[in-house]
Amino acid sequence: MSIPLTQGAIEALYKGLPIKNPLLQLLNIRQMTSNSGLPRFRLMMSDGQHALSSFLLTTQLNHLPEQKLLVQHCICMLKKVVTSTLADGRTAVTVMDMEVVQSPEETGGRIGNPTPYNKDGQMSSPAKKSSATLEPDSSSATAPGPSHRSTSFSRSNAAQSSPTNSPMKVSPMKDTISPMKVSPKKEANSPMKFSPAKDTNSPMKASSSSPMKVFPISTLNPYQSKWTIRARVTNKSNVRQWSNSRGEGKLFSFEVVDESGEIKITAFNNEVDKFFSLLEQGKVYYISKATLKVANKQYSTLKNDYEMTLHAHSSIVPCEDNQSIPTMNCNFVQIEELENRDKDAVIDVIGICKKAEDVSRITTRNSREVSKRALHLIDSSGKEVTATLWGEEAEKFDGSGQPVVAIKGARLSDFGGRSLSALFSSTIMVNPDIPEAFRLRAWYDREGYAVNSQSLTERKSTNSGSRMNWKTLSDVKNENMGHEEKAEYFSCLATVVYMRKENCLYQACPSADCNKKVLIQHNGLYRCEKCNREFSEFKYRFLLSANLADFGDNQWVTCFQETAEVLLGHSAQTLGQLRETDEAAFDEVFQKANFRTHIFKNRVKLETYNDESRVKVTVMEVLPVDHREYSRRLLSNIRRLAF
Amino acid sequence: MAGIIDVPKARINCSMLLQHINQAVCFVGRVSKVHPSGKTFTAVDGEGKTVTVELNCCLEEELSGVVEVIGLVSNKGVLMAATYNLLREDRGTPFDLELYNEALKVIHDFPQHYPFEAAVSG
Numbered sequence: 028m029s030i031p032l033t034q035g036a037i038e039a040l041y042k043g044l045p046i047k048n049p050l051l052q053l054l055n056i057r058q059m060t061s062n063s064g065l066p067r068f069r070l071m072m073s074d075g076q077h078a079l080s081s082f083l084l085t086t087q088l089n090h091l092p093e094q095k096l097l098v099q100h101c102i103c104m105l106k107k108v109v110t111s112t113l114a115d116g117r118t119a120v121t122v123m124d125m126e127v128v129q130s131p132e133e134t135g136g137r138i139g140n141p142t143p144y145n146k147d148g149q150m151s152s153p154a155k156k157s158s159a160t161l162e163p164d165s166s167s168a169t170a171p172g173p174s175h176r177s178t179s180f181s182r183s184n185a186a187q188s189s190p191t192n193s194p195m196k197v198s199p200m201k202d203t204i205s206p207m208k209v210s211p212k213k214e215a216n217s218p219m220k221f222s223p224a225k226d227t228n229s230p231m232k233a234s235s236s237s238p239m240k241v242f243p244i245s246t247l248n249p250y251q252s253k254w255t256i257r258a259r260v261t262n263k264s265n266v267r268q269w270s271n272s273r274g275e276g277k278l279f280s281f282e283v284v285d286e287s288g289e290i291k292i293t294a295f296n297n298e299v300d301k302f303f304s305l306l307e308q309g310k311v312y313y314i315s316k317a318t319l320k321v322a323n324k325q326y327s328t329l330k331n332d333y334e335m336t337l338h339a340h341s342s343i344v345p346c347e348d349n350q351s352i353p354t355m356n357c358n359f360v361q362i363e364e365l366e367n368r369d370k371d372a373v374i375d376v377i378g379i380c381k382k383a384e385d386v387s388r389i390t391t392r393n394s395r396e397v398s399k400r401a402l403h404l405i406d407s408s409g410k411e412v413t414a415t416l417w418g419e420e421a422e423k424f425d426g427s428g429q430p431v432v433a434i435k436g437a438r439l440s441d442f443g444g445r446s447l448s449a450l451f452s453s454t455i456m457v458n459p460d461i462p463e464a465f466r467l468r469a470w471y472d473r474e475g476y477a478v479n480s481q482s483l484t485e486r487k488s489t490n491s492g493s494r495m496n497w498k499t500l501s502d503v504k505n506e507n508m509g510h511e512e513k514a515e516y517f518s519c520l521a522t523v524v525y526m527r528k529e530n531c532l533y534q535a536c537p538s539a540d541c542n543k544k545v546l547i548q549h550n551g552l553y554r555c556e557k558c559n560r561e562f563s564e565f566k567y568r569f570l571l572s573a574n575l576a577d578f579g580d581n582q583w584v585t586c587f588q589e590t591a592e593v594l595l596g597h598s599a600q601t602l603g604q605l606r607e608t609d610e611a612a613f614d615e616v617f618q619k620a621n622f623r624t625h626i627f628k629n630r631v632k633l634e635t636y637n638d639e640s641r642v643k644v645t646v647m648e649v650l651p652v653d654h655r656e657y658s659r660r661l662l663s664n665i666r667r668l669a670f
Numbered sequence: 671m672a673g674i675i676d677v678p679k680a681r682i683n684c685s686m687l688l689q690h691i692n693q694a695v696c697f698v699g700r701v702s703k704v705h706p707s708g709k710t711f712t713a714v715d716g717e718g719k720t721v722t723v724e725l726n727c728c729l730e731e732e733l734s735g736v737v738e739v740i741g742l743v744s745n746k747g748v749l750m751a752a753t754y755n756l757l758r759e760d761r762g763t764p765f766d767l768e769l770y771n772e773a774l775k776v777i778h779d780f781p782q783h784y785p786f787e788a789a790v791s792g
Contacts (some may be wrong), residue, residue: 655766662772669780 037077075139100131249618256313258283363408377433378404383426414447501579509631521575534565567603684719716771
């Protein structure tokens with residue numbers, strides 16, 4: 028038979044009303060870690076009617092639970108208590124002196140059916156009001172606590188009673204609010220900050236008391252600073268170092284996606300060290316406190332006006348709840364569709380890597396050495412295309428077993444017809460875990476392997492006509508060709524109607540590979556500025572200015588050595604000599620070359636010379652007219668136009 | 671004969687013969703068979719169809735290869751040749767009869783774009 032408990036004691040204690048030596052039953056006892064290293068015990072006491080878990084045991088009495096004197100269901104007499112109110116309004120009852128009067132065995136279990144004392148319904152569950160799931164249950168500290176929203180949170184608090192993050196702070200109630208409110212997401216560092224004494228019971232260093240709410244990426248903008256996003260890393264770049272006139276440093280960038288959109292995030296210098304190893308592609312994180320700015324479209328192809336930069340106060344914490352976040356925002360384009368897309372478009376593709384060539388090293392125009400590897404991808408459209416990987420991606424690619432390869436953010440080029448090139452920001456996935464990959468695999472194993480596919484990327488142009496960009500001379504002006512920064516190439520059929528005889532030749536440096544014009548010195552020697560040497564002779568080279576015409580328009584072009592020689596039918600040296608010796612013969616060469624029709628392959632580009640910009644056309648190659656091929660092309664053009 | 675030379679002549683193939691009866695035409699085809707008399711021969715056009723060509727005087731030379739014949743189309747669809755022209759195969763690019771036939775079709779399909787007669791007379 029157990030001793031009767033003091034009814035109404037819970038309410039009295041809570042309200043701070045004096046009550047003498049109340050008898051209460053211990054329903055639960057929990058140990059918390061405190062800053063000082065001393066354990067702190069929290070008690071849930073019941074008067075048979077109500078239960079309250081806001082009891083704290085003074086450390087002087089720690090020996091009671093430690094020596095197993097104070098155990099669940101025992102009955103205690105509270106001899107001295109102090110009821111205090113925490114900064115956030117919660118009430119804590121600190122037991123300064125108590126005595127265990129009956130053991131649990133004698134008591135025989137829980138007395139009565141006490142309900143959590145709920146003054147305004149916020150007491151017993153000192154926490155979370157964010158999650159609606161928390162209910163009375165929460166007061167029972169025994170409940171492992173509904174993991175509100177973030178399992179990480181509850182995990183970290185395993186030791187600590189979950190629902191409670193004890194607002195039980197005895198003294199320095201610096202506490203702001205129930206950490207529960209503060210969604211764990213807000214974490215930042217050590218979600219393991221237990222000591223309630225210190226600050227908000229939230230294992231999160233809740234520096235700010237604002238409730239953590241997850242914002243959709245699409246709402247981010249530079250004018251709002253209190254936000255948190257929950258997103259998955261879709262693409263993480265390697266660390267890149269730079270060194271320019273303004274200094275040097277390192278950076279890495281990554282892209283994240285959530286249900287609303289995607290955004291690019293960059294980290295520099297210190298942040299690289301902090302976050303590079305933490306972030307893993309494919310995982311979901313809570314990110315907050317970073318700088319938003321307008322996106323530099325030159326470096327990113329994501330659909331977002333803004334991009335983010337991490338700084339010293341940025342916080343990134345892994346998130347376990349990732350069902351709702353899409354894995355990857357991929358818009359795969361069928362290979363046969365690539366023909367219809369514009370060149371330089373950035374697209375996503377997926378296909379079976381039928382064949383991967385060996386990695387090769389090439390030297391770029393800037394004399395940099397880089398590795399490259401060509402992959403031949405085929406998809407269920409039956410068409411094939413060549414994709415090029417660069418650098419580390421090329422080196423570590425393993426094409427054995429004809430894997431499914433998905434590339435997000437590859438650039439489509441018109442090299443060889445149509446081909447793909449991986450950019451610095453592209454993501455290459457081998458055998459990704461997505462439904463398209465499984466579909467492709469099944470298709471390939473069933474029938475794809477036998478398909479005699481046609482590649483959009485022609486390696487050798489057997490039919491030269493297939494690669495040429497045929498234009499007429501009027502097209503050059505009508506289409507404003509060459510006005511962009513980049514050079515454009517085209518082929519045309521045209522007739523030479525005029526060639527400038529004067530200044531068609533210049534004296535060039537005789538060294539092999541050097542074509543710089545030489546200056547005549549007073550001593551009769553020829554000086555080359557590039558080689559920094561003087562020579563006793565020179566070689567003649569062509570720099571011919573000619574006017575070409577077709578039915579629609581004419582065009583001034585420049586022909587260098589090789590092309591001029593084809594047009595004139597003589598070498599520069601020969602012509603140079605003729606000019607000096609036989610002027611009539613010299614003129615005749617030009618006469619004969621005039622009004623001849625050829626196929627011209629040209630380059631048109633905007634050139635700037637001393638502040639003046641002009642579109643210039645240079646002849647890259649002169650070919651004889653293949654009338655049959657030309658006729659065939661005209662006929663097919665006519666038929667096409669007729670429909 | 672002089673009359674025929676100065677007059678604008680439509681270029682035709684075998685299928686167009688009957689539309690040009692009693693008109694001066696220009697036909698290009700490959701010689702297939704020469705009559706032993708030397709006064710007539712058959713020629714095949716780019717489509718593979720055959721036409722009979724009659725000459726006013728005997729053939730002095732051996733005729734073979736692609737030939738261009740200018741003449742009048744008789745009521746019976748026979749080409750009464752006024753003059754002919756051999757397109758030598760040993761010189762220059764060989765003549766592509768099929769391609770020529772394609773061009774011919776275009777000229778006839780779009781006469782508004784190929785006003786040859788106006789050009790000659792105008």
